[in-house]
Amino acid sequence: MDLRIKGKRALITGSSSGLGEAIAIMLAAEGAEVIIHGRDEDRAKSVMEKINQSGGKAEYALGDLATEEGADQVVQAALANGQVDILINNAGVYHGQPWMEVTTKEWLDTYNTNVVSGIRMVQRLLPQMRKLGWGRVVQIGGITAIQPMAIQPDYNAAMAARHNLTVSLARDLKGSGITSNTVAPGAMMVESVKKLILGMAQQNNWGDSWDEIEKNAAAQFIMNDTGRFGKPEEVAGAVAYLLSFYADNITGSILRVDGGQTLSV
Numbered sequence: 001m002d003l004r005i006k007g008k009r010a011l012i013t014g015s016s017s018g019l020g021e022a023i024a025i026m027l028a029a030e031g032a033e034v035i036i037h038g039r040d041e042d043r044a045k046s047v048m049e050k051i052n053q054s055g056g057k058a059e060y061a062l063g064d065l066a067t068e069e070g071a072d073q074v075v076q077a078a079l080a081n082g083q084v085d086i087l088i089n090n091a092g093v094y095h096g097q098p099w100m101e102v103t104t105k106e107w108l109d110t111y112n113t114n115v116v117s118g119i120r121m122v123q124r125l126l127p128q129m130r131k132l133g134w135g136r137v138v139q140i141g142g143i144t145a146i147q148p149m150a151i152q153p154d155y156n157a158a159m160a161a162r163h164n165l166t167v168s169l170a171r172d173l174k175g176s177g178i179t180s181n182t183v184a185p186g187a188m189m190v191e192s193v194k195k196l197i198l199g200m201a202q203q204n205n206w207g208d209s210w211d212e213i214e215k216n217a218a219a220q221f222i223m224n225d226t227g228r229f230g231k232p233e234e235v236a237g238a239v240a241y242l243l244s245f246y247a248d249n250i251t252g253s254i255l256r257v258d259g260g261q262t263l264s265v
Helices: 018-029 041-053 068-079 104-132 153-172 191-201 210-221 232-243
Strands: 009-012 033-038 057-062 086-089 135-140 178-185 254-257
Touching (some): 018 033, 018 041, 018 057, 018 086, 018 232, 033 041, 041 057, 057 068, 068 104, 104 135, 104 178, 178 232, 191 210, 232 254
Parallel strands (some): 009 033, 009 086, 033 057, 086 135, 135 178, 178 254
16 A cells, blocks of 8 residues: 655654654555654664665654753754654653652643644644644544543643644644644553563562453553553554545544554544
8 A cells, every 4th residue: 555655854853763664664564755753863863774774764863851951953954955744743652650759840840742843843833744744643642631540640641732733723724734643642552561561470469471461551550442551563554544634624533543442442
């Protein structure tokens, strides 16, 4: 299937590992020129080289998006070799703390890193995107924006803000040829989650083989309809669809990739 994104230039924030890396790899495989973003040069270069060695086209941009100066650095690097047609706001952090342990400073820091950082990129890249008459903006949100947990309230609220700004931006982009959407993953099996589960397996009697451990951990923690954690490439596939011409008439939407974990519509 031709998604018609060949030659499009895509900046994926927070793409030196995890979901962002998976998104970058898939978009490159579909013919997009991807810009890997991170704060660690070695990690960003490693993803770039992996893509280039497999026949894709990738470069990298470094900078801390939680600061105005860092955002300027990233945009300058991203535009150095051409326009940016696609912006994927993926970069973010979470700490998993209980309600009363999250300080007001941590609330502000989480909001700045997970919400304002993406806004910085939109405000810097959207003007040139409007001139192109075509573009895609995708926020990587999360189902805790819809169905919050008792823990990590700062992260839950930040994800809700990402979902909300997606819709507001879509209204602002009316008639521009640019769409704004959110992909909302559920519990994902990234490397950090796998390490955490393996460390908990013995004390929770989840079994010996990885298949047993994952199934039992999923049953205890996420209770979705597929009975497993999501895979990064499944989120990447959802993003790729929203970038394609098949999704030209989709904007202001939330595409959940959660195995049915979200109970609300």
